[in-house]
Amino acid sequence: xxxxxxxxxxxxxxxxxxxxxxxxxxxxxxxxxxxxxxxxxxxxxxxxxxxxxxxxxxxxxxxxxxxxxxxxxxxxxxxxxxxxxxxxxxxxxxxxxxxxxxxxxxxxxxxxxxxxxxxxxxxxxxxxxxxxxxxxxxxxxxxxxxxxxxxxxxxxxxxxxxxxxxxxx
Amino acid sequence: xxxxxxxxxxxxxxxxxxxxxxxxxxxxxxxxxxxxxxxxxxxxxxxxxxxxxxxxxxxxxxxxxxxxxxxxxxxxxxxxxxxxxxxxxxxxxxxxxxxxxxxxxxxxxxxxxxxxxxxxxxxxxxxxxxxxxxxxxxxxxxxxxxxxxxxxxxxxxxxxxxxxxxxxxxxxxxxxxxxxxxxxxxxxx
Numbered sequence: 001x002x003x004x005x006x007x008x009x010x011x012x013x014x015x016x017x018x019x020x021x022x023x024x025x026x027x028x029x030x031x032x033x034x035x036x037x038x039x040x041x042x043x044x045x046x047x048x049x050x051x052x053x054x055x056x057x058x059x060x061x062x063x064x065x066x067x068x069x070x071x072x073x074x075x076x077x078x079x080x081x082x083x084x085x086x087x088x089x090x091x092x093x094x095x096x097x098x099x100x101x102x103x104x105x106x107x108x109x110x111x112x113x114x115x116x117x118x119x120x121x122x123x124x125x126x127x128x129x130x131x132x133x134x135x136x137x138x139x140x141x142x143x144x145x146x147x148x149x150x151x152x153x154x155x156x157x158x159x160x161x162x163x164x165x166x167x168x169x
Numbered sequence: 170x171x172x173x174x175x176x177x178x179x180x181x182x183x184x185x186x187x188x189x190x191x192x193x194x195x196x197x198x199x200x201x202x203x204x205x206x207x208x209x210x211x212x213x214x215x216x217x218x219x220x221x222x223x224x225x226x227x228x229x230x231x232x233x234x235x236x237x238x239x240x241x242x243x244x245x246x247x248x249x250x251x252x253x254x255x256x257x258x259x260x261x262x263x264x265x266x267x268x269x270x271x272x273x274x275x276x277x278x279x280x281x282x283x284x285x286x287x288x289x290x291x292x293x294x295x296x297x298x299x300x301x302x303x304x305x306x307x308x309x310x311x312x313x314x315x316x317x318x319x320x321x322x323x324x325x326x327x328x329x330x331x332x333x334x335x336x337x338x339x340x341x342x343x344x345x346x347x348x349x350x351x352x353x354x355x356x357x358x
C-alpha cells in the first residue's frame with residue numbers, strides 16, 4: 001500500500017448503503033408478530049455496500065446519519081380461504097438493537113387495521129415508512145411484521161434499506 | 170486509397186448488433202442469455218461472462234452486472250407455476266382454475282359467470298376469463314356458471330318417448346311420460 005491509501009483508512013471510499021429484498025421462499029407462516037430474517041442482499045434489486053447483513057440483521061459499520069426505509073405489502077386471495085371474522089392489524093416495525101445486542105427500540109412503525117371479509121376475491125395493502133436516524137457502528141436494524149402469512153412475497157413489494165447521508169460531527 | 174478505406178469499413182464488425190457493445194474504443198461481445206457480465210472488455214482482454222446462479226436468469230444478450238431473479242408463483246395470490254424457467258427463460262405463472270390474470274389489479278380475478286341461456290365456450294383457456302356464448306339451437310343452459318357449457322336437449326325418441334314441450338335456450342325439452350315398460354307389463358300379468 002502506498003501513502004496515497006492513507007487518507008482513506010478511516011472512511012469508506014464509498015458511502016454505506018443497503019437495499020434488502022424479501023426472500024419469498026422463506027417467509028414464516030402464522031398470524032403472530034415475527035422478526036423477518038430471510039432477505040436477499042445481493043440478488044435482483046438487492047445491494048449492499050459497507051454494511052454487514054446476516055440472519056435478518058443489518059449492521060452499521062460506520063457512524064453517521066442514515067435514511068432508513070421499508071415497504072411491506074400484505075395480500076390475500078380467496079383461494080387460500082376466508083378471513084371472515086378475523087381482525088387484521090397489518091403492521092411493520094423497524095427495530096434498532098444497540099451494539100451489545102440488547103435493548104431493542106422501535107424506530108418507526110406503520111400499518112392499519114383491515115376488514116378483509118366481504119365478497120372481493122383479492123385484498124391488498126402496502127405500508128411504507130422512512131426516517132432519518134443517527135446510527136453508530138455496531139448498531140443493528142431489523143424488521144418485524146404482524147401477520148406474516150399475509151406478506152407479499154415479491155421483492156418489489158417487501159423490502160427495506162438504508163443509506164448514509166452524512167457524518168456525525 | 171478510398172477503395173481501401175471502403176474495404177476496411179466493410180471489414181470492421183458492426184457494433185450496433187444486439188450481441189456487441191462498444192467499450193474502450195473496441196467492439197466487444199456481450200454476454201449470452203444464461204450469463205451476466207462480471208467484467209467489461211479492456212484494450213487487451215475480452216468480456217468476462219459468468220453463468221447465472223440458482224433461481225436466476227438472463228433471457229437476452231446483455232451487459233448486466235447480475236442476473237435477474239425468477240419471480241415467485243405465489244399461492245397466496247392464487248398463482249401456480251406453468252413453466253419453472255431456467256437460466257435463459259423466465260419462470261411463468263398462471264392463475265389457478267376459475268381465475269384469470271388481470272394487469273390492472275396485478276391479481277387473479279374470478280372468472281365471470283355466463284347467465285342462463287348462454288354457456289362457457291370450451292376449452293376454457295388457462296389464465297383467461299370465461300367467454301360466454303348464447304346457446305346455439307339444440308342446446309340450453311338453465312344455470313349461471315363460470316364453467317358449464319350449453320347442454321344438448323334431451324332426445325325424447327332415444328328414451329322411447331315423444332316431445333311434449335319443445336326446448337329453448339333456457340330450458341330442456343320436456344318429454345311425454347314414458348310408456349309402460351315391457352317388464353312392468355310382465356309384472357302385472
